[in-house]
Amino acid sequence: MNWLEMDKALIKEKKKYHHGDLRGQLLEAVRVLVERDGPDDFSVAEACREAGVSTAAPYKHFKDRNDILRGVVLLAMDRMRSAMQAAADSYPAGDPRRIAALGQSYVDFARTEPGLFQTMFGLTSGHDEDPELRQSGDETYSVVEHVVADHLGISTADPQARLRAYALWCFVHGHSFLSLDSKLPNEVNTLDEAHLLRLVGDAILPP
Amino acid sequence: MNWLEMDKALIKEKKKYHHGDLRGQLLEAVRVLVERDGPDDFSVAEACREAGVSTAAPYKHFKDRNDILRGVVLLAMDRMRSAMQAAADSYPAGDPRRIAALGQSYVDFARTEPGLFQTMFGLTSGHDEDPELRQSGDETYSVVEHVVADHLGISTADPQARLRAYALWCFVHGHSFLSLDSKLPNEVNTLDEAHLLRLVGDAILPP
DNA sequence: CCAGTAAGTTAGTGTTGCTAACATATGTTA
DNA sequence: TAACATATGTTAGCAACACTAACTTACTGG
Numbered sequence A, B: 001m002n003w004l005e006m007d008k009a010l011i012k013e014k015k016k017y018h019h020g021d022l023r024g025q026l027l028e029a030v031r032v033l034v035e036r037d038g039p040d041d042f043s044v045a046e047a048c049r050e051a052g053v054s055t056a057a058p059y060k061h062f063k064d065r066n067d068i069l070r071g072v073v074l075l076a077m078d079r080m081r082s083a084m085q086a087a088a089d090s091y092p093a094g095d096p097r098r099i100a101a102l103g104q105s106y107v108d109f110a111r112t113e114p115g116l117f118q119t120m121f122g123l124t125s126g127h128d129e130d131p132e133l134r135q136s137g138d139e140t141y142s143v144v145e146h147v148v149a150d151h152l153g154i155s156t157a158d159p160q161a162r163l164r165a166y167a168l169w170c171f172v173h174g175h176s177f178l179s180l181d182s183k184l185p186n187e188v189n190t191l192d193e194a195h196l197l198r199l200v201g202d203a204i205l206p207p
Numbered sequence C: 001c002c003a004g005t006a007a008g009t010t011a012g013t014g015t016t017g018c019t020a021a022c023a024t025a026t027g028t029t030a
Numbered sequence D: 001t002a003a004c005a006t007a008t009g010t011t012a013g014c015a016a017c018a019c020t021a022a023c024t025t026a027c028t029g030g
Helices: A003-013 A022-037 A044-051 A065-089 A096-112 A114-121 A131-152 A159-180 A193-204 B003-013 B022-037 B044-051 B065-089 B096-112 B114-121 B131-152 B159-180 B193-204
Strands: none
Touching (some): A022 A065, A044 A065, A065 A096, A096 A114, A096 A193, A114 A159, A131 A159, A159 A193, A159 B193, A193 B193, B022 B044, B022 B065, B044 B065, B065 B114, B096 B114, B159 B193
């Protein structure tokens, strides 16, 4: 092969030695794999094949396998936060439907992207001590706190707001996990979920 | 080494070719390892070393790695169910403390044996379709259903009982998970947990 | 007693996460 | 423009792991 052919091949297959945005593409590939296999069973090697790169390449961008998951979770957490904020914004403060919608958006995320949800909240080792992940989680949680405080017409600093926001989060989080695991008894499956969310919302936030 | 020495060695080190109860010892070893490393990072090989056996031995008793976890979870679920039942039994039906105690026993289990708890409820792949695990989980959940129904003085078949039992379970389950992941904001950490359980119990179960 | 089976073994396979050493592109500066 | 520094790829290889195949040893029932 002469240089001309070489150049043609390079242009045609867009095969540069340098990849362009390997980091981004790896994050995306891993996101997909995590969705398919779960955070424990996905393999970095497969993500490399997907991205058309050697199995050593990721370690120029990430410390280790767990660090890749960390990046995936950070992106996902941003999306989740946006979705929650948008859901809340579709009803005015004080409207009980606002609470229910917020909860519903959480559950929807978990159900639409269960692998990702599990990666974010499934106690992946080491993630609980990462400051960046922690902050990202706190910011998401603060959406809940603000919505609850607004609903009650009190400050987010008020212990009542904190307490009830946390109680709501626990419920919605638990429901998300249980429904993913299909651990919920069959009868519950057929319940009207919106009804459930309204019931609990009304029970925890005084009307 | 002659036969006499051989026999002595066998007797002294209690090294029989057949192990006695390898299955049971593997389950126990894995339980400990899972508690130390989590369900994803524990290694079957290490459990074998622990049990003083070759790495091929487990496969005479279990189909694969996941099947071992399955066995561990079944045992754990029994213990958890007993603990929950005992907690509930320490207060009479109708007493709100009975509800709180039931919830507390759940949270306590999660906190005392976080690795196991994660193994049981962390969406381990394949476990959601196992009929034996499913039944074991259903039986545990039915403890909650019965306590709630008794509290309300209605039948466990009553949709109100089912709905509120499930709501309670969601809350307690979510709280357990969030508190394990230390994902709960610092302020919440300092909350009186008993207070929280009472608040939610009273909110979801009408007085 | 002996045949069949249960429950161990050793040896090996293929995959994985990760590292070391090297190669190549890019960008800055003399 | 030449040359160096750095970022980002490569190949080769290691150790650990889950799991299998083929063999060996002990137990058990007819």
